[in-house]
Amino acid sequence: MSTAVITAWSAVSPYGTGRAPLAAGLRTRTAPPESAGPEEWTAQPAATARVVPGFEVREALGKAGTRGMDRLTGLAAVTVREVLSGEPPAGEDGDLGTGIVLGTASGSIQGFMEFTKASLEGERPIDVMPSRIPNMAMNRAASAGAIRHALKGPNTTVAAGRLSGLVALDQACRLLADGRAERMLAGSAEEFSATRAHLTRAAHGDGVVLGEGCVMVLLEHGDTATGEPLAEVLAVHHRVAPPGEFTAALTAAVRAALAEAGVPSGTVWAAVPGEAPGPAGEQERRVHEELFPADVRARAASVALLGETAAATGAYQLAALLSEPGEPGRIALVTATDPDGPVGCAVLRLLTEGESA
Amino acid sequence: MSAAGIPAGPVAGPRRVVLTGCGVLSSIGNGVAEFTTALRAGRVGTGDITVFDTTGFPSRRGHQVHGFDAATALHRVRPEHSGRATQFAAAAARMALDDAGLDEAWLRERRGTVVVGTTDGEVGELDLLTRSALAIGLGAFTGAALSRTATGSLALGVVRELGLSDVESSTIATACAAGNYAIGAGFDAVRSGRSAWALVGGADALNRKTFAGFARLGLVAPDECRPFDADRVGLLTGEGAGLLLLESEESALARGAHIYAEVLGYGLNCDASHPTTPEENSVARCIRLALESASVKPDEVDLISAHGTGTRTNDTTEIAAIRQVYGDEVPRTVGVKGMIGHTMGAASALGAIASALAIRHGFIPPTANHRSTDPDCPVDVVPNASVPADVRIVQNNGLAFGGNNAVVLLGRHESHRGESVR
Numbered sequence: 124m125s126t127a128v129i130t131a132w133s134a135v136s137p138y139g140t141g142r143a144p145l146a147a148g149l150r151t152r153t154a155p156p157e158s159a160g161p162e163e164w165t166a167q168p169a170a171t172a173r174v175v176p177g178f179e180v181r182e183a184l185g186k187a188g189t190r191g192m193d194r195l196t197g198l199a200a201v202t203v204r205e206v207l208s209g210e211p212p213a214g215e216d217g218d219l220g221t222g223i224v225l226g227t228a229s230g231s232i233q234g235f236m237e238f239t240k241a242s243l244e245g246e247r248p249i250d251v252m253p254s255r256i257p258n259m260a261m262n263r264a265a266s267a268g269a270i271r272h273a274l275k276g277p278n279t280t281v282a283a284g285r286l287s288g289l290v291a292l293d294q295a296c297r298l299l300a301d302g303r304a305e306r307m308l309a310g311s312a313e314e315f316s317a318t319r320a321h322l323t324r325a326a327h328g329d330g331v332v333l334g335e336g337c338v339m340v341l342l343e344h345g346d347t348a349t350g351e352p353l354a355e356v357l358a359v360h361h362r363v364a365p366p367g368e369f370t371a372a373l374t375a376a377v378r379a380a381l382a383e384a385g386v387p388s389g390t391v392w393a394a395v396p397g398e399a400p401g402p403a404g405e406q407e408r409r410v411h412e413e414l415f416p417a418d419v420r421a422r423a424a425s426v427a428l429l430g431e432t433a434a435a436t437g438a439y440q441l442a443a444l445l446s447e448p449g450e451p452g453r454i455a456l457v458t459a460t461d462p463d464g465p466v467g468c469a470v471l472r473l474l475t476e477g478e479s480a
Numbered sequence: 481m482s483a484a485g486i487p488a489g490p491v492a493g494p495r496r497v498v499l500t501g502c503g504v505l506s507s508i509g510n511g512v513a514e515f516t517t518a519l520r521a522g523r524v525g526t527g528d529i530t531v532f533d534t535t536g537f538p539s540r541r542g543h544q545v546h547g548f549d550a551a552t553a554l555h556r557v558r559p560e561h562s563g564r565a566t567q568f569a570a571a572a573a574r575m576a577l578d579d580a581g582l583d584e585a586w587l588r589e590r591r592g593t594v595v596v597g598t599t600d601g602e603v604g605e606l607d608l609l610t611r612s613a614l615a616i617g618l619g620a621f622t623g624a625a626l627s628r629t630a631t632g633s634l635a636l637g638v639v640r641e642l643g644l645s646d647v648e649s650s651t652i653a654t655a656c657a658a659g660n661y662a663i664g665a666g667f668d669a670v671r672s673g674r675s676a677w678a679l680v681g682g683a684d685a686l687n688r689k690t691f692a693g694f695a696r697l698g699l700v701a702p703d704e705c706r707p708f709d710a711d712r713v714g715l716l717t718g719e720g721a722g723l724l725l726l727e728s729e730e731s732a733l734a735r736g737a738h739i740y741a742e743v744l745g746y747g748l749n750c751d752a753s754h755p756t757t758p759e760e761n762s763v764a765r766c767i768r769l770a771l772e773s774a775s776v777k778p779d780e781v782d783l784i785s786a787h788g789t790g791t792r793t794n795d796t797t798e799i800a801a802i803r804q805v806y807g808d809e810v811p812r813t814v815g816v817k818g819m820i821g822h823t824m825g826a827a828s829a830l831g832a833i834a835s836a837l838a839i840r841h842g843f844i845p846p847t848a849n850h851r852s853t854d855p856d857c858p859v860d861v862v863p864n865a866s867v868p869a870d871v872r873i874v875q876n877n878g879l880a881f882g883g884n885n886a887v888v889l890l891g892r893h894e895s896h897r898g899e900s901v902r
Contacts, residue, residue, distance in 0.1 A: 165613065219769075220749065229631045230653065235603055235689055239610040242692040248536045249695045257755035257881065259693045260599065261631065261653035266882025269752040275762065278750035278884050279661060282601065282631035282651040290650045294665065301668050303748060303773075321621035322629070361648050363639045372645060463627050463636055465649065 126357065127296040127307075128474070130350030131341040132445055133205035134438075135198050137173040137334055137429060140183070141205050145338075146446035149424035157332065161194065164237055166317035173334040173430035174315045188271070191254025193231040195314040196264040202337040203268035206308060222276030222304040223265045224295040225339075226287025226311030228434035230261035233316030264312060276304040284461035285399055286361055287311045288338075288437020289469050293359035295342050310339030313435035323431060326462075327400035334430030338438035340445075353445060354471045357384035357454075361467025364460070369406040373466040377414060377458060380468035384454075388414060392453035392473075393422035395440045400431060403460040411458070423447045423455070441469075448477035497670045498893055500737040501580025501725030502833045503572035503681075506820045507543035507718055512579055516837050519845040520866045524819050526704055526716060531564070532607065532688045537695055539702050543718030543821025544686055557641045561624065562633065563602035564685035564719075568826075569634040570641035572721035573679050577642065580725040581737060584642050590676035593669040594638045594649040596723075597658025597682035598825035599880075601631030601651065604687035634683055638723075648675070656787075656822070657878035658682050659722060659829030660886035664746040666726050667888075676731065681829035683721035690824070691717050697756075699791050704849040705822070707788035707815025708795050708857040715789045718821025722829030724836075729893070740836040744873070744889040745774030751883025757793060758879050763801035770875065770887035771805070778806045781889075782871045783844055785831045787879040788815025789822055798879065799857040812869075813859040818848035828878030832888055835874035839892045844869045 137155035138144035148155060157171040180197030181189050184204075189197070203223070238259060241251045257263055262280040269278050277298050283290040288311035295309035313319075315335035324331055345355060360380040364372035381388055394415045396407045411420050424443045426436055440457035456470045504511060507525025508518035518525075525543050534540035545568070550559035553571035562570075573594070577583070606629055612620035627633065635649040648669075654661045659682030666678030694700050694717055701714040732739050747769030751759040771778065787798055795815075802810055816834050817823075823830055834845050843866045850863035871892070878886045 165618065222748075222750075227631070227653065229601060229606075229629055232606060232629065235606050236610045236613070238693070239607045239689045240614065242688055243611060243614060248534075248688075249538070249692055251692050251696050253696060256693050256697060259689060260655040260881040261601065262655045262880065262882045262884055263755070265654075266750065266752075266755065266884060269750045270755065270883065273752045275750050275752045275765075277748035278654070278752075278882065279748075280653040280655075282653050283635070283649070284630055284632045286650075287632075290648075293648075294650075297665075297668055297672075298748075301672070318621075321618055322626040325621040325623045326626035362646055363636065363644065363649055365645060366640075375646075461632070463630065463632070464639070465632070465636070 126345050126355050127299050127342045128345045128348050128352035129340045129354045130343050130348050130352055131206050133202055134336060134338040134442055135175055135201045136336040137175055139176060140201060145442055149443050149446045152424055154428045160315050160317065163233055163317050164240060165321060170320065172315050173332060175336055191252060193234040193258045195231045195312055196267045198314060198337040199225055199264035199312045200267050200271055202339045203272055203308060206339050206341050207272055219303060219305045220276035221274040221306045222278060222298055223268055223274060223308045224279040224281060224291040225265040226281050226291035226434050228282060228284055228287065228313065231258060231314060233318045234258045236318050283465055284463055285397055285433060285436050286459050286461050286465040286467050287434040289359055289361060289459050289467045292356065292469055296356050299342055299344060307342045308339050309342055310337060311434050311438040312337035313433045331400060332430040334432040336435055338442045340441060352474045354473045357470045357472055359469045361465060363464045364466050367402060369403050369460050369466055370410055373407060373410050373458060373460055376466050377468045380470050384470040386454050390454050391415060391419055391456055392449065393444060393447065393455040394419050395423050395443050395457045397436050397440060397459040398425060398427040399460045399462055401462055403462045407458060407460045444471060444473060451475055494671045495673060496729035497667050497726050497743045498729050498732045499724050499726055499740045499743060499836050500732050501576040503575030503579065503723040504833060505545045505548060505568050505572055506720040506830060507545060508819050510547055511575060516841060519834055519837060520843055522846045522848050522865055524848050529686055531686045539700055542686060542716050545719055554641055556643060557637050562637055563605040563628055565598060565602055565683050566633045566637035568685060568721035569596045569683035570637040572683065572723040573638040574641060576679060576723040576725045587642060587644055587677060592647045593666050593675040593678040594635050594647055595652055595662040595665045595680045596634040596638060597652045597662035597829060598634055599655045599658060599684050600687055600690055600824060601653060602629045602633060603689050604685045605629045607688045638679055654884045655880035655882060656824050656827055657880035657884045657886040658825040659827060660878035660888045663724060663832055663888050664748060664886060667743045667746060670726050670728055678726040679723055680726060681723040682826040684719055684824035684826050686717060686719040701790060705790040705818050706849045707790045707818050707847050708854055708861045709850055710852045710854040712790045714791050716821040718823040720823040720826045720830060722826050722833045724832065739893040741839045741890040742893045744776060744891045746770050746888045747773055748886050753883055756881050758797045759883060760797050760800045762883065763798060763879060763885055764804035766885035766887050767801065767805045770889050774889035776873055776889055779809065781811050781873050781875050783811055783838055783874045784813040785835045785874060785876045786813050786815050787877045788817055790817060796856045799859055810859045812844055812862050814845055814862050815847045816845055828876060832876045832890065835876045835890050838871045838874060839890060842868055842870060
């Protein structure tokens with residue numbers, strides 16, 4: 124069976140635009156700076172977060188086709204551009220094309236609420252901003268990436284909370300395996316916004332530092348890949364824990380993923396948890412302590428460096444593995460837990476020596 | 481399509497996938513029996529929207545679900561802790577399970593897949609939060625709001641309602657094609673042997689945000705939605721849910737299940753051209769991908785359940801795309817949105833259920849509210865009254881903002897009970 128291989132990846136992160144700044148930050152275990160978020164409804168002037176520094180959608184993408192575009196879509200569209208840089212896909216009309224699976228928690232909450240606010244406060248309830256209407260479909264970010272780069276394959280937006288990155292990776296691999304695309308971009312994204320900050324702090328405490336960004340990987344068939352394979356996706360397994368009881372379900376998910384990958388847990392070189400807030404994250408850390416020795420747990424960067432990145436977390440975990448140098452052929456895994464119940468694990472074989480320092 | 485790359489499941493080689501249970505919430509009836517009767521009668525579910533305040537809008541008409549009592553319909557999900565779309569998804573999943581003659585224990589004994597498509601997720605909850613934040617400020621953001629507004633709560637609501645754990649679950653937010661995307665994901669999961677069953681479909685609840693957006697675009701019809709009509713002026717927003725229980729043919733035959741239809745295949749693609757305007761060549765390409773996936777030739781298709789929103793652009797573009805593939809021999813093409821409105825992420829799931837009912841019961845649901853067919857949509861739309869017909873294969877279209885197309889092919893299941901399975 125031909126497995127999917129990752130042949131490129133990039134990001135827009137609180138370290139800046141592109142793969143290099145994120146990889147360097149993760150490799151050196153350096154937290155990105157906190158800075159002020161965008162000015163928007165319910166924003167508190169003094170609030171800071173690990174936002175993408177100076178990110179403005181129309182500066183990042185130019186003025187064409189970006190009027191009214193929300194921040195989440197801007198982050199995803201820049202990431203698609205960065206992943207494809209130098210290698211625009213050819214033959215999109217002739218073959219199955221390049222697809223995208225993008226994970227999100229709830230789209231642009233800020234954008235949705237500001238739209239409804241305009242309807243509630245306007246002279247007429249239809250006095251909403253026409254330029255923002257395309258954002259009102261939650262598939263805006265995934266489809267905008269496709270439109271800007273003429274990617275005509277399957278274009279999926281998937282929502283699974285903090286599992287979104289893993290679920291996106293899984294669905295992309297399946298679409299490839301089932302012959303529904305030539306190449307797939309998979310990843311997940313989260314925007315910082317004032318409303319997301321309020322929602323997150325109300326749920327998880329005032330001390331939470333929010334992060335944002337987007338990471339995507341380019342997946343190709345292992346036997347026909349045109350790019351240099353960086354990693355092989357061996358297995359993804361996810362399920363749903365009973366309320367509040369993550370330990371057994373996550374342990375089962377890790378074992379199922381390792382079994383599907385055909386690798387014993389003793390061969391795992393690096394294991395990266397999702398660092399969820401609250402009991403989900405605490406139980407996840409204990410599962411890692413139970414299953415993996417300390418050096419395996421410490422080998423790659425913790426995504427906690429980035430702040431609370433919600434739906435983008437899973438994709439950042441992949442970036443942490445892809446950034447970490449080591450011998451080719453090492454086995455690595457990421458786990459994810461969502462406070463609402465979903466838990467999962469992805470197992471990779473890293474095929475290069477990692478990012479050069 | 482090649483079988484190469486299919487992961488090894490409990491049964492070697494791809495399995496045939498059948499539909500054995502349907503759950504429906506719609507403006508023309510709740511439950512598959514009421515829905516069937518209403519489709520056959522050509523009933524139209526239009527009325528004044530009451531789930532949010534429509535004061536000041538040019539029209540308050542839409543397709544609302546009535547007679548839905550969440551406290552009765554749901555056993556585990558607490559209505560006071562979940563949004564309307566999540567309640568719809570969970571209730572329709574339970575209906576589909578009952579309709580399939582299965583129970584929760586059967587699901588728990590086997591690994592399964594839950595995928596719910598949606599356009600808006602719990603945007604209705606964000607509408608309420610917006611109103612509350614305008615009234616009382618930041619105190620509106622309470623601890624439960626993050627979970628309650630999460631789009632993933634739709635699929636999670638199904639999982640919680642049925643008390644499941646060994647299940648992969650996700651919500652697909654591919655706008656108004658999401659139901660077909662979800663059916664495709666479930667089809668692949670069962671076909672490959674990764675899952676023994678799949679509960680898939682779509683759910684959406686009426687909300688102010690989407691109503692205002694479509695009204696602002698001038699796409700809302702003042703009275704009725706008239707797909708393919710010469711005088712059509714737009715859509716009517718609707719709400720509802722359609723959940724389908726899929727399992728392997730082997731499993732359905734072994735337990736003596738009633739089979740509505742076989743899922744034959746599907747196609748997905750992206751126009752990659754415009755955020756809100758569909759592109760004819762790309763829609764035609766998606767239809768071809770679906771036919772190829774299903775190993776079906778155009779002349780074998782008896783019925784097309786169109787996306788058919790009743791807007792000028794959609795209907796003309798969609799029919800032109802269909803004619804690219806089918807030439808002058810276009811099968812009867814109906815738009816059920818005349819009856820149930822545009823139920824967004826539920827639309828193509830409810831369209832798929834209507835297609836399966838056409839196959840199972842031998843009738844074609846009509847295109848309601850029809851006066852005269854647009855010369856630019858030269859097809860038999862089966863105006864206003866259903867007709868009896870021998871329906872073997874149906875194509876079900878879903879098109880979305882963002883140029884996201886998804887087409888599903890359903891066919892009559894020909895195997896009889898006891899016959900050896902190929």
